[in-house]
Amino acid sequence: MRIWVDADACPNAIKPILIKASERCEVECIFVANVAIALPNSKWVSRKVVPSGFDEADRFIEESVAKDDLVITSDIPLASDCIDRGALVLTSKGEPYTKDNIKQKLGMRDFMDQMRSSGFDTGGSAPFGDRDKAAFANALDRILARRVQA
Numbered sequence: 001m002r003i004w005v006d007a008d009a010c011p012n013a014i015k016p017i018l019i020k021a022s023e024r025c026e027v028e029c030i031f032v033a034n035v036a037i038a039l040p041n042s043k044w045v046s047r048k049v050v051p052s053g054f055d056e057a058d059r060f061i062e063e064s065v066a067k068d069d070l071v072i073t074s075d076i077p078l079a080s081d082c083i084d085r086g087a088l089v090l091t092s093k094g095e096p097y098t099k100d101n102i103k104q105k106l107g108m109r110d111f112m113d114q115m116r117s118s119g120f121d122t123g124g125s126a127p128f129g130d131r132d133k134a135a136f137a138n139a140l141d142r143i144l145a146r147r148v149q150a
Helices: 012-025 056-064 076-084 102-117 130-149
Strands: 002-006 028-033 045-049 070-072 088-090
Touching: 002 012, 002 056, 012 028, 012 045, 012 130, 028 056, 056 076, 070 076, 076 088, 076 102, 088 130
Parallel strands: 002 028, 002 070, 028 045, 070 088
Antiparallel strands: none
């Protein structure tokens, strides 16, 4: 298993959680972004800087992810593509995207895009807080614990 992080949109608050978990469980964690991200020296943590451009990080992750890898992203189309390749997907707020819920998430995303393009103010997502950070840490621990038990 590798952990792929869509680092362009990853909240800074979960980066230390990912780094500690990666080192503790000896799982490679790759932060993918179109800018260099400061990371500690670790044999388990690395960065991949992709060219600037729309969805370049997403494209790299999608092409690189393998069955049973874990992808950290809140990008629903990327999540769907990774699930199709057999990967596990977790949002930065600790919500798993699965074969069972991804079609509904895609449908809602498309509906909200239509609403926004029609001029409706749909608001935005709630700010990332301590509860989200804890939910992410707990969900990540559960996934990594299952990996160790397998």
